Amino acid sequence: MLPLPLLATSLATLVCAVSARPSLNYLENPFGVESESEEVRSEAIKRLLEVFGMEDPPLPRGHKQPPQYMLDLYNTVADVDGVTKDPYLLEGNTVRSFFDKLRSEQVEFRFNLSTVGRSEKVLTAELHLFKLRSQTSAALNRHHFCQVSVYQLLDSSKMNVTQGKKLLSSRLIPIHSSGWEVFTITQAVRSWMLDEGSNLGLQVVVRSLAGTQMDMKLVRFASGRNHHQSKQPMLVLFTDDGRHSATLESKELSDAPASPGLPHLPSAGLASRSARSLDYSEDYSASLPCQRLPLYVDFEEIGWSGWIVSPRGYNAYHCKGSCPFPLGQNMRPTNHATVQSIINALKLTKGIETPCCVPDKLFSINLLYFDDEENVVLKQYNDMVAGSCGCH
Structure with a gap:
């Protein structure tokens, strides 16, 4: 399992690669730009496969039906977006x-x-x-x-x-x-x-x-x-398989469905468009307080819909915004972040930045898919969804 920064980099790179459009330089050197774009996409998908514990994507299985038992098990442990309902419900991962x-x-x-x-x-x-x-x-x-x-x-x-x-x-x-x-x-x-x-x-x-x-x-x-x-x-x-979560999922998740903590978007397609349409300028985003924003990963756009049964995609969310002094409790700051913001505000030490807006709670997702031998696999992946954001 990749560390969270590498995972975030892989997802962000892939979203950019999938939605990339030719720039003005394409008119001067069309082959070079296209080659570079494909290289970035290839590397991004390779990194994403590493996140999912694979070297190569399984072969597409068309309209082959998975066993009903596996479908029922998936629906028991995951919500409609694939997010784990209760991290202690499944034996193993x-x-x-x-x-x-x-x-x-x-x-x-x-x-x-x-x-x-x-x-x-x-x-x-x-x-x-x-x-x-x-x-x-x-x-x-x-x-x-x-x-x-x-x-x-x-x-x-x-x-x-x-x-x-x-x-x-x-x-x-x-x-x-x-x-x-x-x-x-x-x-x-x-x-x-x-x-x-x-x-x-x-x-x-x-x-x-x-x-x-x-x-x-x-x-x-x-x-x-x-x-x-x-x-x-x-x-x-x-x-x-021995993978362990970098941040233990809260036991609060076992007391209530994941949906109240994770706002449900109307549909996968709408979520995808909404995530890409958020085009904040640097000045505007810097003025926003630390908050959680959509980041939809669409498996069909990546080219994986042929072997993934469920979900069709999921909202990973991302954290964006500023952590200005003084940090209120709504910013969910750590004690370290509070001290760092004070040092920054008082200019007591040069080069000390304001705290960063990052995920402070992470949830797992479940993937139901066909492997290369046409077996159906249900796999749980830790630290895939930003449940909330805070200043750290």
Whole structure:
């Protein structure tokens, strides 16, 4: 994660690069100006990718639909602008969903975890299976529950014996039910992360309460081969990539939605135009008191709309204005800023400037996007939105 000054520089440079227009010098040297503009834009986007922890942007995914679970999770942790509702709501800062790569008609599954960073700490791993309705009703009078067990495969040649697999999770499920069933398989995923070659997949075994194998027509789970994507087997992985906030988000955020502290703009498009239309002269801006002003980052203008699901953009805000003596409490000054303003006003030391107007509270945003393997990722990025401004 880049420090705040570098992040602000990256965002500001990118906004300028995106909205840049040819100057009069373009008439004299059109190729030189265009080349310089593209170079600045390229460098700005490279820096912005660093902020989002990427080397290259993922490939566009067109109209591919993300899993409903990931959409629901995003809407739970983020508001309409992507700003985190509660910084303590999400376990870790990254959630990934993986579809089954084996696509077998049997209840065996395998997931490719190559996109998970080696430095990421695996917190929780869940196997999501969609239970279908039974194809026969004759046995419902005799069986009401079944035992569903999930095993980690240890030896592909011994899948049908105890030594070839390891029990991860097991519980009773009503036979007549249908819908998503979730099993914790954290232990297996952690071992796969340590040794990629040990990832031989998972096996699901369904038995009666008496311990006998059950007819698959009676208890069925959707497979990746024969059923709609919305019901396909899925691995959901919660991780922490080790990034930490430079300024801890206020716990006040967990007591109330972020929207009261972050004024909601009517629409992304309007916010974008408003941010660019604020063209203060230096004299006028210098006379303004320290305050928070819009700074909308539009992912479509940057060229990222093909792989980002939500949000379409977000308002990062920026701080602008003067911190004149005497500093009132409305300026949210630190004690250091108050002393500095007094020294400046009394001219006690040469070269001492007035305090600066900077963000004094920062909020995180959430990004829902497709990675290069078509997995959907929900990632939380710290210190992305200026929640308020003060004199420091």
